[in-house]
Amino acid sequence: DVTVEVEAFGGVMKTAWAKIREDPQLLLDGMVDTLPVVIFLLLPVFALLLKLFYVRRGVHYVTHLVFSLNLHAFFFLFASILMLLNTILPDSINSIRDLITILYLGGYFFIALRVVYGQSYLKTTGKWCLVTLSYLAILLCASFGLILVTVFLIGYR
Numbered sequence: 001d002v003t004v005e006v007e008a009f010g011g012v013m014k015t016a017w018a019k020i021r022e023d024p025q026l027l028l029d030g031m032v033d034t035l036p037v038v039i040f041l042l043l044p045v046f047a048l049l050l051k052l053f054y055v056r057r058g059v060h061y062v063t064h065l066v067f068s069l070n071l072h073a074f075f076f077l078f079a080s081i082l083m084l085l086n087t088i089l090p091d092s093i094n095s096i097r098d099l100i101t102i103l104y105l106g107g108y109f110f111i112a113l114r115v116v117y118g119q120s121y122l123k124t125t126g127k128w129c130l131v132t133l134s135y136l137a138i139l140l141c142a143s144f145g146l147i148l149v150t151v152f153l154i155g156y157r
Contacts, residue, residue, distance in 0.1 A: 009152075011155075012152060012155040012156050013151060013152065013155055014155070015155040016151045016152060016153075016154040016155025016156075017151065017155075019154055019155065020151065020154060026154055027147075027150060027151065027154070030150035030151075030153060030154055031146055031147065031150050034146055034149065034150055034153075035146065036076075038142050038145075038146050039072065042138065042139070042142060043065065043068050043069060043072060044065060044068075045138060046068045046071075046072070046135055046138075047061060047064040047065040047067070047068040048061070048064075049131055049134055049135060049138075050064040050067065050068065050131065051064050053127050053130060053131055054117055054127070057117060059117075067112070067116055071109065071112060074108065075105060078101070078104075078105065082097070082101060085097070106132070109128065109132070110124065110125070110128045113127065113128055113131075
């Protein structure tokens with residue numbers, strides 16, 4: 001019966017929110033644990049975005065997927081280095097570091113698109129903006145899903 005399943009789901013979610021109110025760190029820890037899986041699952045979606053924006057280039061989807069894997073691997077490596085630096089650097093320079101990180105990763109992505117797809121600076125800039133905004137929108141939706149799944153898992157345990 002659907003009503004019983006909805007009530008059970010509601011009970012799990014109530015339990016989860018009660019646990020999170022007691023210890024808000026549970027939600028953050030759960031999201032940090034689940035985020036790499038979500039990003040990994042979004043790799044084919046990112047490759048599909050590239051396929052859509054570079055449809056006239058005649059590039060196969062698998063090539064876009066390999067590019068996506070390489071790009072995300074670099075981002076994960078960079079994030080790992082930043083996490084190590086966070087243990088060494090004082091908190092006072094975090095905002096400067098974050099700005100540099102965003103600029104560097106955005107620039108790296110732009111250069112990667114320019115080199116791999118070989119289009120003009122103008123076309124690459126337009127596609128960089130559109131792909132970035134599209135992927136950020138997808139990440140935002142995935143983040144809401146991640147929160148729901150994390151809350152459910154907290155309540156289910």
